[in-house]
Amino acid sequence: MALFKDLPPLLALRAFEAVARHLSFIKAANELSVTQSALSHQVQKLEQHLGKPLFIRRTRAIDLTADGQRYYDEIRPALDAIAAATRTQRVAPGAxxxxxxxxxxxxxxxxxxxxxxxxxxxxxxxxxxxxxxxxxxxxxxxxxxxxxxxxxxxxxxxxxxxxxxxxxxxxxxxxxxxxxxxxxxxxxxxxxxxxxxxxxxxxxxxxxxxxxxxxxxxxxxxxxxxxxxxxxxxxxxxxxxxxxxxxxxxxxxxxxxxxxxxxxxxxxxxxxxxxxxxxxxxxxxxxxxx
Structure with missing residues (x-):
């Protein structure tokens, strides 16, 4: 139960990772095939879950806060491991x-x-x-x-x-x-x-x-x-x-x-x-x- 209590909303985590990687809501939204508004909502949900901002929002640009950068650096290897495990288990089309x-x-x-x-x-x-x-x-x-x-x-x-x-x-x-x-x-x-x-x-x-x-x-x-x-x-x-x-x-x-x-x-x-x-x-x- 402790594991699930500490896990953030996974959709929000995916949205954060894409925005942090691109440092762009527009590019992240295009990659995930969602609207910028929906993406922004998911990122805000994660920030509320953590109780702190993860991005510095400027007029024409965004950047990660120090906590946001640290969080991104820590979760990225875990997400890569999940992706690798999924690729290993996925059955190829027609297989x-x-x-x-x-x-x-x-x-x-x-x-x-x-x-x-x-x-x-x-x-x-x-x-x-x-x-x-x-x-x-x-x-x-x-x-x-x-x-x-x-x-x-x-x-x-x-x-x-x-x-x-x-x-x-x-x-x-x-x-x-x-x-x-x-x-x-x-x-x-x-x-x-x-x-x-x-x-x-x-x-x-x-x-x-x-x-x-x-x-x-x-x-x-x-x-x-x-x-x-x-x-x-x-x-x-x-x-x-x-x-x-x-x-x-x-x-x-x-x-x-x-x-x-x-x-x-x-x-x-x-x-x-x-x-x-x-x-x-x-x-x-x-x-x-x-």
Missing amino acids: TVLRIGLLASFATLWLAPRLAGFLNRYPHIQVELLPAIQLANVDGTTIDLAIRYGKGDWPDVQAIRLMPEILSPVCSPAFKASQLHHGPLLMATSHRPFEWTDWSAHYRVDLDQHPRVMLHDYNIVVEAAVSGQGIAMGRHRLIERRLQDGSLVEAFDWPPYHSAIGYWLITPQGPANEAARCFSEWLQQACTDA
């Missing part, structure tokens, strides 16, 4: 918004670096990524498409396999050099920790002696592993750069596991709209090329 639900890790580590290719091809489609650790539901009201990580065995959805994941435990070089044989396993929060389960079953490895650290998101798991906090299950599609630059290395001697776990495109039942169809085709090709 279509495509909302995609997915894990933050896939968005950050795989999709975002490739997204420019889609946007260059389809500039009229505005992509909105909606990261969440919960399974995104394609209902046509909040999400148009979803990308899920798992085995594709979800009920009541239409799933298209995009690409399999290659898994292997990884850690920092320093952690490996410490020879901490039963170091903590870093895991992303999940109702189904199938990565470690499948990997340990495949190689017949007993992981019971390793403590487990549950972290909110796989991005955090990767950063914790890089900083030497434990052993992460490396999803090679997502950590390729980390493996190449040497900040993550194989924690054990077993070869990478080509699993049944992977990334899946979840589409709505029935025909997809044009934006969803374009993105689906582009994404499947991008995954094939990866």
